[in-house]
Amino acid sequence: MPKSCDHSQIELDASTGMSLVVIQDLSGGKENVPVRAEWHDADGIQSNASPSPPFRAFQYITRNLIPPQAAEPFYDGCTCQHSCLDMPSACACTTTHAPAYTQMGFLKLETPPIYECNSNCTCPRTCSNRVVQHGLKAPLCVFKHDSNKGWGVRALSVILAGAFVTEYAGEVIGTKEAERRWIEMKKTGSSNYILCLREYGPDGQVYRTNIDPLRFGNVARFISHSCSPNLGMHIARIDSIVPSAALFVLRDIQPGEELTFDYGGSASLNWAESGDGVIENAHDGRIECLCGSSNCRGYLPYDPAL
Numbered sequence: 001m002p003k004s005c006d007h008s009q010i011e012l013d014a015s016t017g018m019s020l021v022v023i024q025d026l027s028g029g030k031e032n033v034p035v036r037a038e039w040h041d042a043d044g045i046q047s048n049a050s051p052s053p054p055f056r057a058f059q060y061i062t063r064n065l066i067p068p069q070a071a072e073p074f075y076d077g078c079t080c081q082h083s084c085l086d087m088p089s090a091c092a093c094t095t096t097h098a099p100a101y102t103q104m105g106f107l108k109l110e111t112p113p114i115y116e117c118n119s120n121c122t123c124p125r126t127c128s129n130r131v132v133q134h135g136l137k138a139p140l141c142v143f144k145h146d147s148n149k150g151w152g153v154r155a156l157s158v159i160l161a162g163a164f165v166t167e168y169a170g171e172v173i174g175t176k177e178a179e180r181r182w183i184e185m186k187k188t189g190s191s192n193y194i195l196c197l198r199e200y201g202p203d204g205q206v207y208r209t210n211i212d213p214l215r216f217g218n219v220a221r222f223i224s225h226s227c228s229p230n231l232g233m234h235i236a237r238i239d240s241i242v243p244s245a246a247l248f249v250l251r252d253i254q255p256g257e258e259l260t261f262d263y264g265g266s267a268s269l270n271w272a273e274s275g276d277g278v279i280e281n282a283h284d285g286r287i288e289c290l291c292g293s294s295n296c297r298g299y300l301p302y303d304p305a306l
């Protein structure tokens with residue numbers, strides 16, 4: 001089994017007086033900013049200076065793992081020498097697909113599907129039409145909830161509305177394999193992490209992408225569901241026809257605030273062609289939602305189709 005970073009240290013939690021086990025960067029330097037992980041060390045300071053994280057080990061990746069044949073850039077790039085959103089009318093990328101970002105790289109309110117400049121483009125790395133591909137910008141912290149929600153993620157700095165936070169990255173797998181893994185998870189009682197993106201073509205056909213971050217994943221695998229979320233999920237295409245699930249801020253987030261998205265996607269997707277949902281694995285088919293919001297729907301979104 002691949003291992004995540006286990007260079008943990010012990011710190012004293014000033015607010016509780018308890019010892020806190022800390023991993024300074026769960027990504028092991030793969031993200032632009034550290035992804036901290038922390039949990040209380042119930043047994044006090046251990047002689048073992050590097051206790052393993054009490055979550056299942058996984059290999060940290062920053063972008064989806066997709067089959068090699070799907071990894072090629074799927075549309076011709078632009079020939080711009082500048083940021084493509086400065087002069088959108090001259091840019092092949094942004095005339096083919098309406099730009100989803102402002103010049104500052106924030107998501108527009110009426111968001112069309114996201115098509116970023118890709119490795120076929122000549123525009124610079126700093127082009128404003130390159131956002132998701134650059135990964136995390138804000139430092140985040142993975143922490144353990146006191147409730148049955150397990151692990152969650154909180155912001156360590158202010159993150160403004162419209163900013164990109166993280167991709168929900170994992171292994172892109174076929175539907176049969178997703179079903180096999182789901183049955184296996186049910187047997188072992190493990191949390192289910194598989195995200196199923198559905199896009200609806202003009203012909204009424206449903207195009208489905210399954211993303212499983214259990215063995216290969218990033219910080220997003222720890223983000224909780226809320227019926228009143230502060231992140232929205234959007235489908236983005238960069239170098240591949242295979243879509244990425246990108247999480248953007250819906251309203252300004254303060255340091256210490258927990259990050260959440262709606263696993264059912266209803267609040268987050270604002271164009272007609274797509275839908276998403278994390279498939280849950282309670283044995284009776286439903287998990288009680290502990291988001292605590294006033295409009296809580298009572299249960300986590302559930303997709304019986306898997």
Ligand SMILES: C[S@@+](CC[C@H](N)C(=O)[O-])C[C@H]1O[C@@H](n2cnc3c(N)ncnc32)[C@H](O)[C@@H]1O
Pocket residue numbers: 055148149150151152191192193221222223224225226278280281287288289290291300
């Ligand atoms: C994608 S994982 C999120 C990370 C997970 N909390 C962990 O400990 O690894 C999804 C699982 O988290 C738990 N979860 C997330 N949001 C929840 C909520 N609002 N209420 C109850 N459980 C939640 C459920 O067990 C769900 O199957």
